[in-house]
Structures are given as structure tokens and as C-alpha cells.
Amino acid sequence: MQSAAPRAPGSPGVASPTESTGGHSHGHDCGHDHRDHRGAHEHRLHHADALLSARGVFIARSRRPILENVNIDVGAGEIVTLIGPNGAGKTTLVRALLGLETVDQGSIRRKADLRIGYAPQRFDRDPAIPVTVERFLALGLPGPSANMGAVLDEVGARRVARQQLSALSGGELQRVVLARALLRNPSLLILDEPVRGVDYAGEAELYGLIGRIRTSRGLGVLLVSHDLHVVMAQSDRVVCLNRHVCCSGVPETVAQHPEYVRLFGAQTARAFAVYQHSHDHSHDLTGEPQPKASD
């Protein structure tokens, strides 16, 4: 079934924009569900167009498979939201896409000259090391940067520029981390749970910001979220991962649903969308996919 030809073990970072016509539409992961137009969508995004493209990625650690046959593409100007329960392998996939994790099988292709801006999950800052926000930003670049102020304005964090990193609130830290990623002038942003630990209003604000950055800079965004149902409304595609890709599709906006509007307020509701999962299988305790009983 899997159409992808055998590939050399992943060598992330090697860009070879080939196989633009590869017929990869009926792989294991895509085959679960044909109702959500995803199949058609995948056909539009070939390797050559995608900024970042993973095919048949398999990663095992201590002989336990963590990722199996994962395909994912992120195109220019596209927001892809990656969701999945804890332990689904989201972080491992992100690390593999960044080139920090070796891929046992399958391949990861990056467009030539791809610059990735990476914003890690909210992290524990060590108060033992005194760094200001400005210094934190400068650490991401080999030399001095002239547009640090502009980027801080872009993410709305100018006023914390001279503060100690350890003194920032959760939301401020997320913006500063985003600024460090943007300073690299990336064509692809990889954001690992950028709204974790932020309240709904803050979440909506951050989603709005990410959407504006996508539009103004025209960059691709891969956004990781642990929320399985409510996602960023501007996501072009949602990919649900649980060791393999369980399903993927387009989220459904909630701004028209009076219930959500009542819950979040009209402005906030606009930032969110619900994602309907349509799996043809479930997972047992070990994570092994099981066919649905009704099948």
C-alpha cells in the first residue's frame, strides 16, 4: 500500500526537492478517512512545494516504536496544527523535523535554504543565570541584530526588553520565545505548545498574533497543541498524531455557534475552531491501534 520507495535512513537537513509527483495519497495514515477532503488537500502539496515534508517516518527508542509511518507536510503560508494526546510522539516528531532526532526509517525533506524558527515549549527558566530579554534574543544569532526592537514590537513585547527573563510571566515568555524565532527571519515557524499555561483570552490573543505573523511574513507554521478539540481557527489543516497519524482534516470554525460565543465572547471565539476527529480505529492501553468494534 505504502507507495513511498525505500529511502536511506533520514538525513535531515539534506534538501533535495524531488519526487514531486510521488503518489503517496493512500498510505496507511491517510487511508482512515475519506470524508474530510484531506485526500484532495494532500495531493496539492507535493514534496517540491512543501517547506518541510516527512514521509514514512519511523522512530523507535529502546526497541519501542514512538513514531510509525508518519507523513506530514507544511507548505509556505500554511498553518498546520499538530495535535495528539500526551505521549503521542509530538515532541519526538518536532525534534526529528528540527534535525535533533535521528530517523530510523523514512525521510525528512527540507526545501533548499529553509530557515526554521523554533519556539520550544514553555520552559523552566533557571534564575541562577542572569539574562535579560535582549540578551536571550541575541543568543539566537551569531552576530548583533538591528531589528530586535522591531521584532519585539511585532510580538508586543517591547516593554519587557530590558527585564530579566526569569521575571517574565508565562504569556510574556511565549512572546519573547516567538521573537527569538522570528529574529532568524525564518520561512517556517515551529511552535511547540505556544499557548500552554495561558488562559483563554491570552490564548486567543496569541493565536491572533500567530495568524497576523503568518499573513504579514507569508511563512509556514507548524503549531503543536495538546488540546485535542479546540484548535486555532486559522489552521489550514489539523493533523492528529498518536504514534501514527490517526486522522487529519480542516477544523470547523466556532465563531457562528452561539454557545461558544456566549462562552468565550465574540472576539475570543473567533480565534478558536473545533476539530472533529473521525478515526476508524481506537488505541488500546499500549497505544496499539485497534479496529473499531462496529467495523
Place this chain on the structure above:
Amino acid sequence: MLEPFLVRALLAGLGLGILAAPLGCLVVWRRMSYFGSTVAHAGLLGVALGLFLNLDLTLGVILVSLGVGALLVALERQRMLPVDSLLGILSHAALAAGLVAAAKLSGQRLDLMGYLFGDIFAVTNSDLLWIYIGGAAVLVAVAWLWRTLIAVAVHEELAAAEGLNTRRAEAALILILAFTIAVAMKIVGVLLIIAFLIMPAAAARPFASTPETMVAFAALIGIAGACGGLFLSTQWDIAGGPSIVLVLSAIAGFSLTRSIVTANR
């Protein structure tokens, strides 16, 4: 007029104070103080082996420290035990092996107390050369790797994702730390050396707003501790190493108390 041995002691204290500042800060930031103790404890074994094999003692210490460092890095790959337990095992195994080797291999030639607690008044011109020339090399290496070392201390994964060679910086830091410990061992002793590294850095933290100012304050505090300790030592006729560490702990204690008091106001 200062006696020559006192001049050498002051020069050693001055050089070590400067050398220990960036290394001590890195040890604090990277939470490597137990690692440093382990490497220092292994130093005694290096001295004994150096005497036994007729090697330069500093070289013997460096070789054994590097061996222990490499062993630790290899052992960290196992997942069964936490790293602090591993360090506890290795640290005391190294100390015990060093004490046994010192007694058996080197006969009566080894001044055990001098190596355990240091003897800054016995510093020779060749020791000073090790401190100043070796120290200059260490500082150049640290300056070269500075951005990567800071980036790794702040967020290792982010630094690696941005293309910095974090593994090389890590390995270099271990090497540099082993070398610094080997050089400083004779002056403050294997049991107190880690204090000489982390106390100035810890005392400097509340006064600093950037990594560099923290290093600068740590250097000043280290030098003050060395001079103050030497003064105490000559006034009261007590050992140099413990005197220096005592002065440094007083400064660290003052600094930390002050920051607790100001934080509660």
C-alpha cells in the same frame, strides 16, 4: 617587605581568582558542582599515579580527571540511576582509590594534607606558570565558546535547534573544568576546590544582571577571598586553603542574606 613565598601565594590567589570566575559561573549555571567535586576527588589519584610513574603531577591530575570525566559522560547514558547517585559513587570511589594509592604507591613522598586541603604557601614558580599560561589558554577557550555555553545554559534544545554545536561545547567545558581543577588543586586542595569555584559565582549572582557582570563580580570576590584568606592565614598561622574558603563563605553568606532580606522587603 613581602617574603617571596607570600608574593607567590598572592600571585597564585590572584590568578586562580580570575580563572575560577567564568568556570565557577558555568558550574553554577550548568549545575555541575557535584561533577566538579568528583573530578577534584579523582585528582588525588592523579597525584599518586604521577608520583608513582614519575610524571609531572599536574599532568597526572589532568589525565586522571579527564578519565573520570569521560567515564561520567559514558555512565550518564544509562537510565537506571539518577546522575547524582552516579556521581556519589564515582566521587567517593575516586577519593578512596586516591587515598589508598597515595599511601601505597608513593611511599612517604606525598604530603596528603597538602593535597586534601591545599598549601598555597608551597606554590612554586612552575605552579605559577601552570596557572598563568594554562589559565590564559582556558580563558581564551571559554571566550571562544562563550555564546554557545551561555545559550546551552539557558536552553539547550533551543541552542541545538538553532545550529549551535552543543555537544562540542559540552565536551570542551568538561575538559576545561578538569584542567582548571588540576591546576587549582595544589592551592586549595581536592576537598575544597569546588568551593573556590562556586562560592564567588554564587556570591556574585545577586549583584549581576548579565552573565558577564556575574563573571566580573565573581572574579573580584575570588581575588578578595584569596587576599583575605592569606591575610587571615598569616595572622593566625592557619592553613591557607581553609582560610580562603572561610572568607569566601563569609562573602557568599553576606550576599545571600542580603538578597533574602531585600527580596522580603
